[in-house]
Amino acid sequence: LSGWSAAPSRAPEAERKGHGLEMIRAGVENPFARFRLPAVLLAFFILFGTAGYALIERWGLFDSFYMTIITISTVGFTEVHPMNIPGRLFTSVLIVGGIGTMLYGFGIFAETLSEGHFLEFRRVRRLERNVNALRDHFIVCGYGRIGTQVVSEFASSGHEYVVIDSSREAIERLRLEDRLHIEADAASEEVLREAGIEHAKALISAVDSDERSVYITLIARSMNPKLWIVARASRAASIRRLELAGANQAVSPYLMAGHRMAEMALDPTLEDPDANVPAANVIQPQEEGDC
Numbered sequence: 001l002s003g004w005s006a007a008p009s010r011a012p013e014a015e016r017k018g019h020g021l022e023m024i025r026a027g028v029e030n031p032f033a034r035f036r037l038p039a040v041l042l043a044f045f046i047l048f049g050t051a052g053y054a055l056i057e058r059w060g061l062f063d064s065f066y067m068t069i070i071t072i073s074t075v076g077f078t079e080v081h082p083m084n085i086p087g088r089l090f091t092s093v094l095i096v097g098g099i100g101t102m103l104y105g106f107g108i109f110a111e112t113l114s115e116g117h118f119l120e121f122r123r124v125r126r127l128e129r130n131v132n133a134l135r136d137h138f139i140v141c142g143y144g145r146i147g148t149q150v151v152s153e154f155a156s157s158g159h160e161y162v163v164i165d166s167s168r169e170a171i172e173r174l175r176l177e178d179r180l181h182i183e184a185d186a187a188s189e190e191v192l193r194e195a196g197i198e199h200a201k202a203l204i205s206a207v208d209s210d211e212r213s214v215y216i217t218l219i220a221r222s223m224n225p226k227l228w229i230v231a232r233a234s235r236a237a238s239i240r241r242l243e244l245a246g247a248n249q250a251v252s253p254y255l256m257a258g259h260r261m262a263e264m265a266l267d268p269t270l271e272d273p274d275a276n277v278p279a280a281n282v283i284q285p286q287e288e289g290d291c
Helices: 007-015 031-056 061-072 085-114 117-132 145-157 168-176 189-194 210-223 238-245 253-266
Strands: 138-141 161-165 181-183 202-205 228-232 249-251
Touching (some): 031 061, 145 161, 168 181, 210 228, 238 249
Parallel strands (some): 138 161
């Protein structure tokens, strides 16, 4: 496996995205985090107003707090006690600062609502719950042409699965197709753990890089020695490396397609399997001795 040392450097990048199921919502901000600054400013003006009335007007804390609240909210109630000129100047400053903070908060709320951040965060939380509930499922690493076909086969046959990919194009398709997925680099122990590798049935490494496929296979085998692993090999020479890394089956799509096409050219009576029939429904030829 020498010559493959460049792949492990990808793992820390994915691990830095967060812990737990935060990998699922990579790039998805919690919409409520946008209200931190308005909340801090509002708390500041409440404390500022309460302390100001207590020092300037010599009111009690409750009266000062109450006056601050009705001033910031502009409800129009009468003054708690008659105020002197410094108190009225202080009230003017408090009104400007308080209303500015409230308008700022409402602006952030309108922007967050109009851009759909609340709905997106809700969708991500639903993905988290669904991934947590997976048992005896399939993990598909990579959602390119091969991974897309693998997932289509699982969906047609009703098997549970979760897809791991980090490319923008793949994530957009996964969201559009409403596929259960994790937006992260599959070459990470943390990501595979969140995908439920400990209780998964099998892992399919369909990434387009043989180096990454070897590294994913190594990690998956170390985390679950009983896991069935099928890995894609772009080059025929990589099949042996994948098997050494722990893959139960290493498949080269180009080698298989070329071999099949040569067979069909040499024997016109051969028929290609129907691609529209799910893999689970394809009738396998009986071995010798079977009834």
